Amino acid sequence: MNTLLSLSRRRNSFNLLNHPLLLRKFSADADPSPGIIKPDSHASAEVRLLENLRKTPQHDWPSNETLSSLLASPSVSPQSFSQITRRLGSYSLALSFFNYLETTKSQSQESLSLVFQSVIEFAGSEPDSKEKLLRLYEIAKEKNIPLTVVATKLLIRWFSRMGMVDHSVLVYEGLDSSMRNTQVRNVVIDVLFRNKRVGDAFKVLDEMLCEGSVFRPNRITGEIVFHEVWRGRILKEEEIVELISRFSVHGVAPNCVWLTRFITHLCRNARVDVAWEILSDLMKNKAPLQAPSFNALLTVLGRNMEISRMNELVVKMDEMKIRPDVVTLGILINTLCKSRRVDEALGVFQEMCGKRTDDGGVVKADSIHFNTLIDGLCKVGRMKEAEEMLLKMKTEDGCAPTTVTYNCLIGGYCIAGQLETAKEVVSRMKEDGIKPNVVTLNTLIGGMCRHHGVNMAIGFFTDMQREGLKGNVVTYTTLITAYCSVGNIENAMGLFDQMLEAGCSPDAKLYYALISGLCQARRDQDAVRVVEKLKQSGFSLDLLAYNMLIGLFCDKNNGEKVYEMLTDMEEAKMKPDSITYNTLVSFFCKLKDFESVQKMMENMREDGLHPTVVTYGVIIEAYCSAGDLNEALKLFNDMGSRSKVSPNTVIYNILINAFCKVGNLGQAMSLKEGMKEKMVRPNVETYNALFKCLNEVQQKETVFKLMDEMNQSSCEANQTTVEILMERLTSSDDLIKLKQFMQGYSVAYPGEKSFAFPCL
């Protein structure tokens, strides 16, 4: 048989003929020494037919009686005709055979079609195949020879390859509707796509997809269409979703890689719900799916910490017998650990390890799974279990502890403030032959800063530097932040310079830490230097940083720098927010530049922002301190009516204070009454302002009334209150009243304990 195989491979270009079954049938021909393997009797009619065709010259075929009788033999099936034609070995012989059969009219249309198919097969590899195929197609039409599915597919494909896609379409359109089956349509669609006739391709596809279609799409249709959809970017996202849904009705899913890519794309563009819908739809229609597509969705659900939805999805996977893999395991335990649900993570870990996967393997945990769990345990302070997990790791195959494992443990002990134990872990890891790295260093430094202060951390860092271990940008950020938080800006800036000298590049987080530290410490000169450095390094400030800096420069009355920051923001196409505006409003208020204040308010509205209660507070206070109480009052009235911003206690206090200061008690009291109406609670400042104003003897009754009111509304007096009242209430009677007031008794009705009215 081996000999036979090799011989026949050499002789035949058609793979089909290499099939052992066919070799057996045609063994007399294939074997050079007849007699070794004898043709069986069943095949003899076909074999003899082929032999006779070969030994008889073509022009003698019509007159050869043996041939005629063999052709009439019922044992020669239509399928044999196509094989016999192929075995004739050449295009011209095959065509002659076809013509011969056609003229004898001895054969069924099916046999003729099959012979014709073999002729087409030959024509495809002829030197002038284009003309030959065109001619054959003409012949088929002239002689009314129905094309077989194979012939149809070949013609459509070849015409397209030869640049005659119109002929491909003609072939397709000339077909009987029963011949336009899934296979043929798949070829047509593919050819149309390749020739950029997208609309026509979708027309053919549409008939397959629509309800009740006879020739439904199959996996290959999906392959062709989705490949093109991705490659050619011919559809919008919604259209792709719709297309997947239409395929899904027929139980067809895009292939795993394609689908996973699309799901990832949707998730990255915040279309998680759409991704979810697609997978649900496909599951509902029982389309074949695999874990990676689900992993893509689970990843983003994990990032958003949507654990219940993740759970739901895993349950669905289980129902559909879609097996989770190692990646699924990684996503689940990581998400659970990050949300501090360590027990659930351990549960999932137990349950999934050892489960079968789609490719027949077993879900096997690796070092990273262990690291994730150990980190989870350490973050919640379960150090004993973390240590046990480390021991377990050492006994498992392919799960050797790494630097990361030990770093997690060190981090855990640092969180717990056990710095000594953390350092011991460093010794243990060295004994195990695992090298500490910069993360180990940073973890320890972070722990020291938190629990023992920055000086100890600096000492440790210096020691490590002597041992040759270099810090990185994270090391410096930790230390700089620690210095800033204790207000030691000199050392923070010193470290910044040291870092630059050491050739370590600052990153965005470092710049942010430094700028926020400098702004809090009101160090404008240093801030300017750092911002310059930041820009040189190609970084840019974000809105938060701009706001901090603008606040600092406003505070330092550095209008020039404020202007520069605003110009920078504009160039960076960054819109100020209400914090930026409030800072600026407050700046102009301080300068009593009310024109600019008005301008800022206008700009704010143009930018679609609304003045807040803070904005109004700042301006009202500015008008008050400029002595323009009318303007302050006007703005106060504007608040509620124009801006629909309700005044709060702070606003009322500003005004009450101002009116009290100029001795306008009437206006102050009426504002206080207004508070009651607006349900704004007066506080101790409100009362202090009023008490200060009530210094006439005849106003004593009002003082008492207010004192009772304070008690009733549980507004506690402070040092200032007592000082003011002591000045006003000097008689012995008054002092008794003051004492009663301090004890919470009513002063207007002595002996009666006041009640607190929570409604006020």
Added chain:
DNA sequence: GTAGGGTTAG
């Protein structure tokens, strides 16, 4: 040739 994931420090 093509997809998905998980670990430590600011």
